[in-house]
Amino acid sequence: MLRLSLRRRRQLLPYLFLGPGLVWLVVFFLIPILNQSYVSLESGNADIGYSFSWNWSVYSDAVSSYHTQFTRSLIYAGAATVIDLIIAFPLAYFIAFKAGRLRNFMLLLIVLPFFTSYLVRTVSWQLILSDNGWVVDRLRDVGLVSSNGRLLATSTAVIAGIAYNFLPFMALPLYVSLEKIDRRLIEAATDLYASRATAFRKVTLPLALPGVFAGSLLTFIPAVGDYINALLLGTPNQYMIGNVIQSKFLNILDYPSAAALSFMLMGVILIGIAIYARLLGTRSLTEAAAA
Amino acid sequence: MPHDDLDGIVERMLDGSEHSRRQFIRHLAAAGLLVGPGSAFLAACGGVKGESSGKKASAVAHHPKVPIGNWTFSNWPLYIDKSVLKSFDKKYGGHVKYVEDINDNFEFFGKIRQQLQAGKPIGRDMIVVTDYLAGRLVRDGFVEAIDKSNVPNFKNLVPNLQTINYDPKRNFSLPWQSGATGIGVNTAKVKRKITSIKDLFDPAFKGRVSFLSEPYDSAGLVLLMQGIDPTHATLDQINKAIDKIAEAQKSGQIRRFTGNDYSTDLTKGNLWIAVAYSGDLVQLQADNPHLEFVYPEEGAMLFTDNMMLPQKSQHPYAAETMMNYVYDPQVAAKIAAYVNYISPVQGVKEILLKNQPKLANNPLIFPPPDIVKKLHPYPSLSSADEREMEARMAQVTGA
Numbered sequence: 001m002l003r004l005s006l007r008r009r010r011q012l013l014p015y016l017f018l019g020p021g022l023v024w025l026v027v028f029f030l031i032p033i034l035n036q037s038y039v040s041l042e043s044g045n046a047d048i049g050y051s052f053s054w055n056w057s058v059y060s061d062a063v064s065s066y067h068t069q070f071t072r073s074l075i076y077a078g079a080a081t082v083i084d085l086i087i088a089f090p091l092a093y094f095i096a097f098k099a100g101r102l103r104n105f106m107l108l109l110i111v112l113p114f115f116t117s118y119l120v121r122t123v124s125w126q127l128i129l130s131d132n133g134w135v136v137d138r139l140r141d142v143g144l145v146s147s148n149g150r151l152l153a154t155s156t157a158v159i160a161g162i163a164y165n166f167l168p169f170m171a172l173p174l175y176v177s178l179e180k181i182d183r184r185l186i187e188a189a190t191d192l193y194a195s196r197a198t199a200f201r202k203v204t205l206p207l208a209l210p211g212v213f214a215g216s217l218l219t220f221i222p223a224v225g226d227y228i229n230a231l232l233l234g235t236p237n238q239y240m241i242g243n244v245i246q247s248k249f250l251n252i253l254d255y256p257s258a259a260a261l262s263f264m265l266m267g268v269i270l271i272g273i274a275i276y277a278r279l280l281g282t283r284s285l286t287e288a289a290a291a
Numbered sequence: 292m293p294h295d296d297l298d299g300i301v302e303r304m305l306d307g308s309e310h311s312r313r314q315f316i317r318h319l320a321a322a323g324l325l326v327g328p329g330s331a332f333l334a335a336c337g338g339v340k341g342e343s344s345g346k347k348a349s350a351v352a353h354h355p356k357v358p359i360g361n362w363t364f365s366n367w368p369l370y371i372d373k374s375v376l377k378s379f380d381k382k383y384g385g386h387v388k389y390v391e392d393i394n395d396n397f398e399f400f401g402k403i404r405q406q407l408q409a410g411k412p413i414g415r416d417m418i419v420v421t422d423y424l425a426g427r428l429v430r431d432g433f434v435e436a437i438d439k440s441n442v443p444n445f446k447n448l449v450p451n452l453q454t455i456n457y458d459p460k461r462n463f464s465l466p467w468q469s470g471a472t473g474i475g476v477n478t479a480k481v482k483r484k485i486t487s488i489k490d491l492f493d494p495a496f497k498g499r500v501s502f503l504s505e506p507y508d509s510a511g512l513v514l515l516m517q518g519i520d521p522t523h524a525t526l527d528q529i530n531k532a533i534d535k536i537a538e539a540q541k542s543g544q545i546r547r548f549t550g551n552d553y554s555t556d557l558t559k560g561n562l563w564i565a566v567a568y569s570g571d572l573v574q575l576q577a578d579n580p581h582l583e584f585v586y587p588e589e590g591a592m593l594f595t596d597n598m599m600l601p602q603k604s605q606h607p608y609a610a611e612t613m614m615n616y617v618y619d620p621q622v623a624a625k626i627a628a629y630v631n632y633i634s635p636v637q638g639v640k641e642i643l644l645k646n647q648p649k650l651a652n653n654p655l656i657f658p659p660p661d662i663v664k665k666l667h668p669y670p671s672l673s674s675a676d677e678r679e680m681e682a683r684m685a686q687v688t689g690a
Contacts, residue, residue, distance in 0.1 A: 046400070047431065047674040049408050069689075131561045150498065152561055153546050235547050236540060236689025243689060250398045251504075252685055 040259035050255060058260040066244050073240040077223035080162035081216050084170040092174035110168050122232050125161050126152060158238045161229035169218040177211025213280050221269055241265055350462045352436035354607040359385035362606035365415045367393045372629035379616055396424040407433045412603035417610035419467045422669045423507055425597045426457030434463045435600040441611035444618035447637045451663060452595060456671035464597035465614050466635035471666055472508040472592035475567030479581040480560050488516035488587045491564060497544050499563035502536060504548035506684035507669045509536055509566055511592040522667050526676045530683055537687040548688040569655045570632040584655055586662050593666035631656055
């Protein structure tokens with residue numbers, strides 16, 4: 001053990017605490033990322049192997065061949081995020097402000113589906129939306145689905161699946177940000193003759209923004225890269241970029257394209273977040289991070 | 292190694308369960324748990340320097356008889372009656388470490404590719420892979436020849452499989468089980484008789500049809516429909532067949548492209564008619580009498596999974612002894628009764644006729660001679676052609 005002055009030790013201590021996390025990031029994030037960026041610039045094929053060659057054309061080929069799936073991923077994930085926000089906001093609001101003693105129980109209910117595997121949850125949607133199932137039959141009765149129509153293997157099913165699977169990621173951050181709002185602020189607003197609607201608009205909503213931000217990121221980012229929902233609830237016409245990457249990595253063994261597509265997905269998401277953060281303001285971003 | 296201990300514990304736990312492959316598949320289908328390629332995890336894949344693998348393995352081998360120690364056998368899940376392994380250990384000594392780690396040919400190749408290309412052993416002494424991967428391994432010299440003097444039961448191999456395009460003398464491969472790719476029908480939904488591959492394109496079934504994502508199977512059937520012998524088809528003909536599938540996909544005729552997971556949708560009636568494997572249907576029928584497998588009048592595809600010795604196999608004699616053991620008709624009958632695919636071993640039917648006549652008379656397990664004539668093995672394509680075909684099909688299947 002090195003003998004260090006107390007001051008020096010105090011200086012080093014924070015880095016020591018940072019250590020495990022830093023090692024984790026380097027080993028499981030930084031190194032794989034660098035490795036994959038290297039792989040993405042290789043050329044060759046599965047039989048003779050791949051070798052490094054600054055092969056940038058992989059990237060342009062990926063855009064020209066798979067822009068449909070890219071756009072589709074963004075649209076599906078965006079739609080699912082908006083749906084989740086619409087469902088989760090009233091839900092979180094109710095739990096935070098009105099649930100009283102039932103609060104913890106209701107939070108448990110939100111998390112409960114997570115006790116079963118993601119795959120099983122998605123497969124059960126196959127059952128719910130099945131062509132001969134109760135749901136589709138009733139929708140046919142009221143004319144929302146044509147007599148020969150179906151729900152399974154359509155865009156509706158995929159978006160519904162994503163929205164369902166990621167709902168807790170939206171609901172929990174929203175709950176946290178709503179729950180910590182100081183009620184006296186709302187009281188103060190009403191004391192100052194704000195109607196309940198105005199108080200909500202001017203006080204509750206702005207204070208909940210960090211939750212909206214965190215929730216929509218936690219929903220949108222994994223949803224863009226998701227492939228399970230499209231695979232199980234869709235057809236090739238619903239496949240997202242995750243399906244392409246999955247198949248390139250595992251079935252076609254075209255590692256450079258798969259890596260390039262992953263990087264572009266990352267790029268698109270980063271740019272999206274940057275714009276979103278700008279729109280909501282940096283302050284709410286840092287607060288969201290704190291939440 | 293503690294790692295081995297853990298594997299051993301898990302294997303013993305699995306051994307204890309009593310269900311057959313058939314029951315297991317049925318339960319999976321009922322639970323809707325048969326998922327396609329998606330359920331797999333990413334195999335690690337780094338950048339191995341490209342090294343051309345032009346080396347050809349020698350076609351003759353001599354593997355001295357040595358005591359059998361601990362050796363490793365990789366196979367597909369639920370593809371053996373595990374009591375066979377136990378009696379093998381008892382009879383020949385040593386211990387076979389049986390791993391069920393092959394779920395998809397290309398995925399498996401992705402897992403072992405780096406060691407193969409580096410000329411290293413892959414940690415498995417015997418593997419079971421489907422024709423097209425077997426062909427690729429032979430072509431690239433990634434397998435060892437089988438010392439046939441250690442496999443006297445080789446003589447029991449059925450005549451129609453004694454030669455195959457990628458390995459005419461069966462120097463490197465020995466069939467494990469075969470199966471047919473034809474049409475699976477849910478007769479609760481389809482009221483008329485299905486006889487032809489053309490029925491897959493009948494507009495009456497729009498949106499209720501699935502194809503396999505594997506082009507060897509799907510394009511093979513379309514080629515048969517077009518009157519072309521798929522075993523000798525050119526890449527050009529195959530590409531045209533894939534285009535035909537693409538057209539049906541665009542028009543909404545084809546609902547999904549699947550691996551084995553068509554079984555769930557077919558059972559539930561979401562799919563009415565599907566490109567399907569015979570062995571799966573035998574197993575699914577047991578639970579759902581509305582399911583039927585049709586050998587189309589134009590013919591069907593025949594696939595074979597083959598036992599092979601991967602490059603630098605450490606215990607070739609043990610593996611060959613196992614090959615010999617499972618080619619004993621008594622043992623083969625036990626395996627056939629469990630897995631319900633087509634056994635490549637002669638004499639199995641006679642044995643099953645005595646104690647399990649229902650299985651022995653099932654045309655899906657023992658196809659009658661007029662059907663055997665119409666079963667076509669996969670074509671043997673060059674690596675470049677195969678890649679082009681796979682890439683073209685991948686475009687159609689949406690990835």
